[in-house]
Amino acid sequence: MTLPTTILxxxxxxxxxDNGLNEQNTILDHVDLTIQKGDFIxxxxxxxxxKSTLFNVLAGSLPLTSGDIRLKHQDITNWKEEKRATVFxxxxxxxxxxxxxxxxxxxxxxxxxxxxxxxxxxxxELKENEPVFYELCASLGNGLENHLDTPTGNLSGGQRxxxxxxxxxxxxPELLLxxxxxxxxxxxxxxxxxxxxxxxxxxxxxxxxxxxxxxxxALQYGNRLxxxxxxxxxKDLNAQEKKKLTLNDLFLFFEEED
Ligand SMILES: Nc1ncnc2c1ncn2[C@@H]1O[C@H](COP(=O)(O)OP(=O)(O)OP(=O)(O)O)[C@@H](O)[C@H]1O
Numbered sequence: 001m002t003l004p005t006t007i008l009x010x011x012x013x014x015x016x017x018d019n020g021l022n023e024q025n026t027i028l029d030h031v032d033l034t035i036q037k038g039d040f041i042x043x044x045x046x047x048x049x050x051k052s053t054l055f056n057v058l059a060g061s062l063p064l065t066s067g068d069i070r071l072k073h074q075d076i077t078n079w080k081e082e083k084r085a086t087v088f089x090x091x092x093x094x095x096x097x098x099x100x101x102x103x104x105x106x107x108x109x110x111x112x113x114x115x116x117x118x119x120x121x122x123x124x125e126l127k128e129n130e131p132v133f134y135e136l137c138a139s140l141g142n143g144l145e146n147h148l149d150t151p152t153g154n155l156s157g158g159q160r161x162x163x164x165x166x167x168x169x170x171x172x173p174e175l176l177l178x179x180x181x182x183x184x185x186x187x188x189x190x191x192x193x194x195x196x197x198x199x200x201x202x203x204x205x206x207x208x209x210x211x212x213x214x215x216x217x218a219l220q221y222g223n224r225l226x227x228x229x230x231x232x233x234x235k236d237l238n239a240q241e242k243k244k245l246t247l248n249d250l251f252l253f254f255e256e257e258d
């Protein structure tokens with residue numbers, strides 16, 4: 001049996017925000033979290049529970065007030081957002097956020113292939129990578145392979161989110177952050193993208209945190225489930241505990257007073 005490899009550790013991670021009345025609100029409250037390689041963790045919590053804050057402090061868009069974050073035992077607490085983007089990839093809820101609208105599908109994929117490098121797009125490289133990009137897009141099953149030369153602003157929301165997911169996973173990030181990435185899609189498209197997401201995570205053996213408000217998805221996918229309330233992790237369920245969990249248990253959790 002191989003021992004699990006720790007990818008990420010948060011120790012007493014806390015974020016306080018000035019509320020404008022000379023007081024501070026704690027929006028992430030002394031969070032301890034250890035993520036092992038290959039974990040696919042679904043993250044649930046009501047509005048304002050702190051899910052996006054958790055992602056923002058991981059991605060570096062919000063600095064921690066106290067506590068620290070370690071990536072494979074390296075302290076990354078003070079790494080800037082740009083540096084963290086070389087190891088973490090994030091897909092947002094809004095299809096407009098993940099891709100450059102005036103650039104074509106192929107150009108966006110080429111940018112993703114060179115994530116973290118400062119360089120311009122070369123026509124020759126686009127040509128060379130075309131067969132790879134075609135196959136990659138065809139694997140989505142939504143016709144994106146026929147739009148390699150289409151600016152992404154002209155794609156459907158579903159195609160654009162699928163492309164964002166492909167881009168985020170192209171270079172095997174240490175940690176994939178899915179921030180309600182299916183929430184803006186119609187039920188059928190959301191289901192297809194979720195199926196593809198799971199397939200991609202399994203195939204590439206990625207480590208992933210996924211925020212969702214779809215409780216069925218939180219139960220169906222992943223090997224671990226976090227329940228957040230008032231900036232705290234209230235439950236961290238492992239695979240066995242998660243298997244036993246029902247939709248009713250989740251409804252009860254949301255209704256519970258603290
Ligand atoms: N930059 C900020 N400035 C002030 N308050 C903030 C900031 N970011 C988050 N908050 C507050 O922190 C709390 C947690 O917000 P957060 O967006 O993390 O919740 P969430 O669980 O993602 O909610 P939702 O499901 O509605 O997206 C909320 O009360 C929110 O108003």
